[in-house]
Every structure is written in C-alpha cells, then in structure tokens.
Amino acid sequence: MEAKKHRNTHRGAFILFCVFSFAFFLLFARFVQVQWTGKAEGEALAEIAQQQHKQTRTIEAKRGTIFDRNGAILAQDVPSYTVAAIVDPDDPRRVADPEETAEKLAPLLGMDVEQMERILTKKAKQVEFGSYGRNISFELKRKIEALHLPGIIFTRDTARFYPNGVFASHVIGYAQKNAKNETVGKMGVEKSLDRYLRDKDGYVSFASDAKGFRLPEARERTIAKPDNGANVYLTIDAKIQTFLEDAMNGVEKQYKPKKIIAIVADPKTGKILAMATRPSFDPNKRDIANFLNDAISYPYEPGSTMKVFTLAAAINEGVYNGNETYRSGSYKVGPNTIRDHNDVGWGTITFNEGVQRSSNVAFSILVKEKLGEDRFLQYLHRFHFDQKTGIDLPNEAIGQIRYRYPIERITTGFGQGTSVTPIQQIQAATAIANDGKMMKPYVIEKVVDPDSGKVVLDHEPTVVGEPITAETARKVRGILETVVTSEHGTGR
Structure with missing residues (x-):
C-alpha cells in the first residue's frame, strides 16, 4: 500500500515538472521572439517605451x-x-x-x-x-x-x-x-x-x-x-479718439441721449481717424448693451445734414441761384404741407439765407421745381446712398431711399423719411470736402507679420465715385461756411 502511494507521488511530481517545463519553454520562446522582432501584439516595444519616457x-x-x-x-x-x-x-x-x-x-x-x-x-x-x-x-x-x-x-x-x-x-x-x-x-x-x-x-x-x-x-x-x-x-488716431471720447462723455452727462454716434474721417483718403458711439462698453469687462456698431449698422433719418447733398446736386446741375428769392414758411405738395422748423418762416428771403436758416421749404423747392425728382434720385445714387460703403468692419447695414410717394421724394431732400447710415453720410461728405472725389472709408491701415516684418495686407485710398465737380464742391463749402458765420446761420 505504501509502495503504491510512493509511485503516485512520483507520477504527480513528474506531471508538474512537465507542465512547468512546457510553460517555461513557451515563456522562453516568447522572450526570444520579442527580442528578435522588437514587437509584442504587433506593437513596437521600443516605440512604446520611448513614448512613456517622452514629455512635451x-x-x-x-x-x-x-x-x-x-x-x-x-x-x-x-x-x-x-x-x-x-x-x-x-x-x-x-x-x-x-x-x-x-x-x-x-x-x-x-x-x-x-x-x-x-x-x-x-x-x-x-x-x-x-x-x-x-x-x-x-x-x-x-x-x-x-x-x-x-x-x-x-x-x-x-x-x-x-x-x-x-x-x-x-x-x-x-x-x-x-x-x-x-x-x-x-x-x-x-x-x-x-x-x-x-x-x-x-x-x-x-x-x-x-x-x-x-x-x-x-x-x-x-x-x-x-x-x-x-x-x-x-487708421484710428489715439489722440483724436481720446478727444472724441471725452467730448461724447460730456454730451452724455449733460443731455443723457439714448444714442450718440460720432465719426472723424480724413476726406482726402477715407481713413477713419476716430469712431465712437454711446452707449459703449469696456472690452476688458465686456459690459455690452449693444453688440452692433451704430456708426455702420444703424440706419436713421439724417435730417438737415442731408441738405448738404441736395444743395450740391442743385449747384452741380446749374439750377441753384443763391440770390433768387422765395416765400418761406410753408410749401404744398399735393394734400400735404411742408413747413419750416419755426412753422411761419421768415417771409420772402434768398435761397442762400434759406440754406443758412436750414429752411425745409427752400430745399423742397430745389427738389421739385429746380432739380426735378428724377434727377435728384440720380444724385442719391451717385452719392451711393443706395449701397453699402464696404468699410472693413463687420455687420455694415444700409439705409432705405423712400421714393414711392410724391411727399417722400420731397422730404428726402431735407432728410426725412429716407434713412442712411452714418458711414454712408461720411463717405458722401468726402466728395464735398475732397473736390468732388468720393473716398471709400476704411479703418485697417495694414497687417504685418511680427516675425518677418512683411506686410500681408495693405489698404490704399480708393476713389469710389465723383458725384460732383471740384468747382461744385468749392461752392458748396463756401455756402456751408456762411451757415456758421452769417447772422442768420443755424450753425452759430
């Protein structure tokens, strides 16, 4: 019995020896294979090791x-x-x-x-x-x-x-x-x-x-x-911009308007030297009330500032006589009556005095009787009031020329009904200040690669039209000066 038990023990030991020997053989063979090929499960072990010991x-x-x-x-x-x-x-x-x-x-x-x-x-x-x-x-x-x-x-x-x-x-x-x-x-x-x-x-x-x-x-x-x-x-000039911001702060504090829009441009080039709006915000805090730049995105009725371009059109067409007289106060357009801002007018005055006093009646006569509504509309197109300026800022809007009804055609001559954007007005005004040449406004002077110093984007002044002659522009400027200097001038 004891001899049989001894034989079973030897047999078990032999089986264990064979199992461990086979396992060792497999392990050794795997070791040789990995050493020979440098791969395990298809992955390069050297590369994995390198990745584990590489930092970025x-x-x-x-x-x-x-x-x-x-x-x-x-x-x-x-x-x-x-x-x-x-x-x-x-x-x-x-x-x-x-x-x-x-x-x-x-x-x-x-x-x-x-x-x-x-x-x-x-x-x-x-x-x-x-x-x-x-x-x-x-x-x-x-x-x-x-x-x-x-x-x-x-x-x-x-x-x-x-x-x-x-x-x-x-x-x-x-x-x-x-x-x-x-x-x-x-x-x-x-x-x-x-x-x-x-x-x-x-x-x-x-x-x-x-x-x-x-x-x-x-x-x-x-x-x-x-x-x-x-x-x-x-193109912004920090000194001019600072002056403008201070002036707007003063206006905002004193009058508390809902909006203020101001633009300073070089009429010879179209460069925007300063541009600001109120309400504004601090970009460090991003306390933003209005995400749009009203100077380019806000169409509004320009009011009497539109009279500058009506006057220019009349002079350019040779139909303006500043010494000619008319009856101020009111003017009938079909069933509608247009009135001057003081309702009763100033009696019979010259057209030059009408410009100085900002008479709505004077400009109604210029559009209806002197220029003609169709010819005036052509000048609105020549001054590009029917299209965007293409300024290099996002979200530019466009005004709307209201010219369907007879009364709209006349009121457009003194800035009511029809809307424009401030930047459209600035572009049109460059023609007055720049001897007839209308300049495209822009704010990007250039873009420069900081490493090479190479200019990758460069803007040059662009003439976008010549709606009036140089002589007309000079005459308009001369008359506009009297709006400030004359005793009747509303610009005083």
Missing part, C-alpha cells in the same frame, strides 16, 4: 497686437494667472486651514468668504474659484503670494487686454477664450481680422524619467514652431 512642453504663441496709426497699443496679450488650491488630504502641500485661507484670500479675489470656504472644503484633489480666480494680474499674484498661504498655487496663461478701456470699443471689439482655451475674436476688428490675429502654440519634446522629470543633458526636439498672430495697424 508647450511654447506659447502670441495673438497679434492691435495698434493705432502711430503705434499706440489698443489691444494686446498680457501674462495672466489662474489661482487654484490643493485640497487633497493625502497631499502634504494641501490647504492647511480652509477658514483662515478663505478669510485672507477671498477679499483679494472679490469673493464671499463663506463661498470660498465651501470650495476649499470640497472632496477633490484641486479646486479653482471660477471667474474670480482667472485672469489674475502679476501684481495681484504677488499680493496673494505675500500671504504665504499653504496649498494656494498658480498656473500661467495669457489674457487679452485693452489698455484704454472704453475707447473705440465697437471698432476694436473684443476676443476671449473658448472651450479649447483658444483666444477667438468675437466682435469688431478682433472678429473681422481673427484669421490674421490668431496665434498657434508650438511644442517641443524631451526625454524624461518615469515620474516625468527631464533627464540630465536630454535635448529638446521641436515638434511644431509657435506661430504668432499678425499685428494690425488701424
């Missing part, structure tokens, strides 16, 4: 800077920081005292102390403080660091900064980070020239140990070079 580092690119015509910075990327807190209980670097940390840090971030304390006591490894903790300036970062609060850390980033605040805001627009942490233009020049301004980060790789630390003497290899955004130079 981002080389930050810079979004293009926006300048005024003289090189003053209007928009640029600046360093910013995001403040966070380590709250992992197993991390020795964690926040030691959430209550004390909240009491000291919350006031600097503009947060409620209790709100911050709730964040600091969350079950997480690391927490942030939402918009309160983003875009922290270097100065604020130093103030926070001076508190020596355990567990408070910072990550570096860039933020779009507009140094002048409420300054040509609807022209410049704004840009902000998207979900991919890319800065994207959302309004104004930032949006319309985003394809030029946008940057693209670069990357380098380097060998590291298992914990991700760079190995001594390991060389960096460039994967992609950073591509900085192009710089944009506007």
